[in-house]
Amino acid sequence: MYVAVKGGEAAINEAHKLLAEERRGDPSVSELSVDQIDEQLSLAVDRVMTEGSLYDRKLAALAIKQARGDLIEAIFLIRAYRTTLPRFGSSRPVDTAVMGIRRRISATFKDIPGGQILGPTFDYTHRLLDFKLAAEGGGGDGNPLDEDAGSIGEKALLDEAMPRVVDLLKHEGLIEDEQPGDGDEDVGDLTREPMSFPVERDIRLQNLARGDEGFLLALGYSTQRGYGRSHPFAGEIRLGEVAVEFTPEDLGFPIEIGELTLTECQMVNQFKGSAEAPPQFTRGYGLSFGHCERKVIAMALVDRALKGRALGETVEGPAQDQEFVMEHSDNIQATGFVEHLKLPHYVDFQAELELVRKMRRKAARADADNANDEIVEAAE
Template identity: 65%
Template sequence: MYVAVKGGEAAIRNAHKLLGDRRRGDRSLPAIGLDQIVEQLALAVDRVMAEGSLYDTELAALAVKQARGDMIEAIFLVRAYRTTLPRFGYTRPVETSQMAIERRISATFKDLPGGQLLGPTFDYTHRLLDPELAEDGIVETPERRVEVREHTPRVTDILGHDGMIEADGDMPEGVETGDLTREPLSFPLERDLRLQALARGDEGFLLGLAYSTQRGYGRSHPFAGEIRIGEVEIELEVAELDFPLTLGRIRVTECQMINQFKGSSKQPPQFTRGYGLVFGQSERKSMSMALCDRALRARELGEDITAAAQDEEFVISHSDNVQSTGFVEHLKLPHYVDFQAELDLVRRMRGEHERRESENSETKEAAE
């Protein structure tokens, strides 16, 4: 708190009022509602839920509104609220093969069992501003097709059937999945904790790392095996019941990356996996997560660690935008005592430097 600022608490209260005034904006315009944010800024809401680690569209929309569109501030608000919630238990792992699919594409197989669905995507749009969107015109509504299937095989299942890709990494029996929100991280990490950290990680940071792996900073030759977006059921096991209780559905994006692997003394040449799963519709984040996941498996696969994206401690320690924001923005707080100490030190060092320069000059003149 800026306790040293003239005016103290009164100045801070006025700063809060000014923030509220700027948030509301021009009073001649209608205030934006949470339902509008949820429906019309859905991808922003999805990012806040994913990196805030809390699936609630209304709370995420409230955070976006309160933060005036500052995504990291909104994520911070959701993350802080999340810490106040009680925990009733852990749900069962979601079964994405039974997803109610809205979008499903593969860059490796053209003719997928079950077909490919383009769904809502920017992939085929021209990156030109559309003036018609400035007006509240009528938008043509396409036929909505969300298919619920008992089982839609993944591309990795096809490769696995032929033994061309490593087996899916099942947890050993009796091993409990870690929870980074309850226990402090201790390196090296198991993959379950790495994936948790990546799922909460900053999209821009992970995107940059993922890009670096494709430019040669780390062994990576990836293919987007499959990307799917849709809804999955959330189930909770209750001790009094002999069947899981369905709590509802959430929308998620899943990405399975396929990477080359030349083999090792223990494993034959085969494809390896990179995995990404995030709340909402977020292909860029899930793809970046999958690329970083594969890069961070370097030690496990016996590869040399030569790039930043392969350095587990570097990636995980710097991927959380809430921690990063706190550490960078704390520099705005008063550091008067620290700076005065540094200033005094620099003055003394400068005095020593000038004294030595003077002595050297006198010695040189005497020699001449």
């Protein structure tokens, strides 16, 4: 990653001052607070936490403010800060089956145990600008929650456990069987260990969770346009809160240390079968911090595409190429290599400039020699 610049220290210091002024904007306009960003730009905060691999709403909001709304720069700030934090251990696997549900839908079955719960979604809104929001203190056309449903701050959670929709297919043996572990398995850590291909699914999913939403969205779209032989159905998408448990060494049993807001997607894809497996449905999986619905859908599509080789399918699309996907999905790494082109390359360019000049002189001499040969031949 290219982030360091040497020389021109005075100019760089002045550029930092100018950046601070640009970030603040017109002093006559009230400054955004971190709390305002957290509460009112929550989807941006959720993306920064997910791709920055750090669940802390206030820090993510601060990073967005510092980055002037550039989410990739904010993700970079969060990842950099994350490297300074000590690690005390690993939590127990979270159980999304007992998630406190705020949103839960399925595109495969209309009537599902527990029902369809729309929750907070843009899906049924009119894509028209709401100019009431531009008015000072404007609240838009949204209807307030009923008192019995609880306040927005309380999130009106549905605490009862809801069975997974894909379990309906599993009960009939119509979907690939994926058994959860007991929580004691060794899981790779993409943030501490370099990737070596081929990689197992634990690392693949970590990579996709940290991957750029736009890149994954494009890859997921490509699988539906013939570059991945995919015909997916959204088996279930759910949003809500899950408890996080940690087992201290001195206690020997798990204790709850907090909760996370997560979005989960299980995508269902048809599989024609192979010599080892009968025709059935297969799964794609996506999980993110906060409310990142588009991200987890795209993640699930790409996760399923990356299973293609193991399932004996012909690998013919970019989304099915493990190395292509994983080496290019990280927006921070991509930013480093693309934006380093802005940094001084004077010596390199001068070397290439001189090389091009030599090549042109050589080509000119060759043209002149050819022209002389043609003159001689014409004279003869």
